[in-house]
Amino acid sequence: MEYEVVIGLETHAELSTLTKLFCGCSTKFGVEPNTQVCPVCLGMPGVLPVMNKKAFEYSLKSALALHCEINKFTNFDRKSYYYPDLPKNYQISQNYYNLGVNGYMTIEVNGSTKKIRIHNVHLEEEAGKLIHPEEIGTNYSLVDFNRAGVPLLEIVSYPDMRGVDEVDSYMQTLRKILLYMDVSDCKMQEGSLRFEASISLREKGSDKLGNRVEIKNLNSMKAVIKAIEYEVGRQSKLLDRGETVARETRLWDAVTERSERMRSKEEAQDYRYFPEPDLLPVLIDEKWLHEIKGTIPELPLDRKLRFVEVFKLSDYDSGILTEEKVFADFFEECVKILNRPKAISNWIINDLLREVKDRKLDIHNLPIKPKQLASLIEIIEKGTISSTIAKEVFSEMIQSGKNPHAIIEEKKLAQISDESLIESIIEKVIATNPEAIEDYKKGKKNALSFLMGQVMKETKGKANPKIVNELLKGKVGV
Amino acid sequence: MIDKKLIEYVASLSRLELTRDEEEMFMNQLTDILSYIEKLRKLNTEDVKPMAYPLNKSNVFREDKLCPSTSKEEILANAPAKIDAFFKVPKVIE
Amino acid sequence: MKHLELTSLQIKEKILSKEIQAVDVIKHLFEWIKETEPNVQAYITTTEEESLRKAEEIDKKVKNNERVGLLAGIPIAIKDNICTKNLLTTCASQILKNFIPPYDAFVINRLKEEDAIIIGKTNLDEFAMGSSTENSSYKETRNPWDLERVPGGSSGGSAAAVASNLAFMALGSETGGSIRQPAAMCGVVGVKPTYGRVSRYGLIAFGSSLDQIGTLTKDIKDAAVLLQVISGHDACDSTSAPVPVPDYLHGIDSGINGLKIGIPKEYFADGLNTDIQKAIKDALGIYEKLGAEIIDISLPHTEYAVATYYLVATAEASSNLARYDGVRYGLRAGSEGGIVSMYCRTRSEGFGNEVKRRVMLGNYALSAGYYDAYYLKASKVRTLIKNDFDAAFEKVDCIICPTSPVPAFKIGERTNNPLEMYLTDVYTIPANLAGIPGISIPCGFSREGLPIGMQILGRYFEEKRLLQIAHTFEAETNFHLKTPPLKDPRWCRG
Structure with a gap:
């Protein structure tokens, strides 16, 4: 059977602010573990977040560049889940009033353009980093909180992409836009740009969406493409056999180039979103929007x-x-x-x-x-x-x-255009290479090029070739 | 109102391990409390805006200015387990 | 020379006039603590050495006629859910039994700047969840007026310490009445400021949209000066209000002529102890005599406040307490069984039953499928409760009502019935939901000789007005001067 592939992408981009989203710790990459940490980003008891204005404005700028409607009232929500790299065991994110909604981004595929709709753009905090020692027999993991609290922009597309070409163009275009606006360094190797894909297949011509599978752990654009190709293969095999595709989240393994089930829909997390009481809402007026718009370059x-x-x-x-x-x-x-x-x-x-x-x-x-x-x-x-x-x-x-x-x-590199000077050099060259003239007269046309070369050599390439050519032709009598 | 399955689910959301007796006790107490809370249903709140923030204030920001981080030693001083400059936790399987 | 029974301002005057040295105050105080603390059990941690060192510093400053702070030499106790740098901060929980914060709360910084002497950290209900201080995992604080009874809660340690002269003043915190209720039960003055008046930075969070630090003092003037010190904007707390702080002491005795006092009928309903009812009536008589106008009002959504509170506060708590997981600080247990086992064992061993109950209730109220019916519904009712107050304050300048429906109850009397315990906060909770300020002041004694508290509620940021109103009553009465029948300190006899 022939299937149509339906793909949506979730993009996370670390914003290139100097400091973290809620505290004054540096966001610098690659420093000694746990040296860019304070009570706020470590989630110690009693401490409170205060929003980095630049991070918020970068998000606003990105949402505008992606043609989003900006919510005049936006606020932050707590998203609860337990993970050792998440200091408070909730992530400050946005859920009920995302700062940007209903946008689009134009991509170009094979010379024609297509609009991919953006579901929402929102701002949240980054988690820390878990390290799993590779030595056999270790029964522990290590946590470095340097990255915890770095501002993270999330851009969620609608499932508007129909193939890997479009996905590739979407990723490249989005990356370019973020780089153009100077809001993220988009270094995938440092994890500052990451993608998650959701993929479903449906019978060609059908408008009913198939069961969606989400793929995580995609560490490069190449991995995104490979994982999608693998998933399309996996799902179409299932469907061909008359089986159903389970709604689940899968993890991509870049080494084996396969994905494996991480959790099913039934195991989906209950995030318990509710308004973050430690941060106040943000009201966005026309004046502010206008100012931000003024900072967006031509995309x-x-x-x-x-x-x-x-x-x-x-x-x-x-x-x-x-x-x-x-x-x-x-x-x-x-x-x-x-x-x-x-x-x-x-x-x-x-x-x-x-x-x-x-x-x-x-x-x-x-x-x-x-x-x-x-x-x-x-x-x-x-x-x-x-x-x-x-x-x-x-x-x-x-x-x-x-x-x-x-x-x-x-370096005295100026071209010699003095005809008398050039003429004297030509004469000198002819005098030392009489056989070339003979050759030319016998019909060897390339003898002229040889003489030309000799003149250029004499002048260290500085003689005006047009003048040399004309004078030389005159000398040999063309 | 709160059955065993629900108490187990809520305990797992809360990352709590309950003995059978505790389960029983909490089930009864939470059922009591929730039936008291039922009185809220009597109120029509259709056109009422929720109040999440008691303070009539918005747009509180800080400038993107560096502050010194806390020293690694102080950050790790309360750690139940550590190796070098890392917090140590039981192996996390992704 | 009953120095320990003096108010904070009085002892400060004596220290500044060199009548007594701060060091001697601390020495006497710690003698009294050694003698009385085994009965009252107000403290989780005391800091005798550090206090003496600080007192010496202040005596030196006084001797050299250097400038000293507003709270120079005043021994103050801090509720143990307020973070103190390099000083154990437990929240009365086993999960933080070894937690030493590398930072001071905003209010602690302010106290230090004004030369207060922090003498110790007081007992509370674990994570401030409770109304009797019985939920502490460390000790059972007793009511100084009757050691068989609870001091109220959750700031029971702070209230008992001030009532029994184990501290000159104390900081407490409120989420649903945790300052006013123990203040009432212990016969001291308790101030819960407007939400946003005092920075929450460093206050270990329970219900973030409700929590507020406040004062427990022997009289209103002490409350005014302490509130003066801890109030004001803090850039580290987004919910801290950039509202100027007036001089609370200035004009505190300017009277109440023409004051309109609202009496909400819902606060005098069934369940109110008759002694308390009478004490409040008498107090209103005094106000009337002094020139106030008493106006009957209604706060129609009062009966929904407790239900609303137990959804909002527990929802916020369930997420605020998620960070206690054994990874970065505090207790760790069960790590041999893997990460999930570590989380569950740490939290099951580290939290007491009341905390578990509230964390579960909060998670339930936020969980998929229940959010609208519980958390969102409660947030809407919260608006109605706030609107009740807004409407009332159109008509009246303040509201007077009982602080607690009952005087201090017997230890253990209500521990088996959480709901009954929750209902003791029925009169204090609405102010926390609305975010308005409130004061509880002593206004009488029950037949058993237990203190009774009267509550004065006011408009947002009108703490100064409330202090004036309370001071007017205090000046006319002597309830605040009575001390509990604990044995007098030996050195006082001379």
């Missing part, structure tokens, strides 16, 4: 489409340029200075990105400024240097941070 997909339309760049190039906000900004800065979008785009994609990769540069602190790249391109167009020399200049710019003019002057 990646919109920007890409604009680049195609306004700058006449290819879809592919626009995609690369808008992958990282830094480069898209860099591009637009350059274009403002010098209206040569195509050339600028080429330099960024072919040269800047390569240098960044090779030299592992910090993209937020590039050694080259848009003005410098613009002048380099201008210099090339004026014919002061050749494009070959330009590559050398660019490399030097990256290394030293110097202006192209300074480098050209220092």
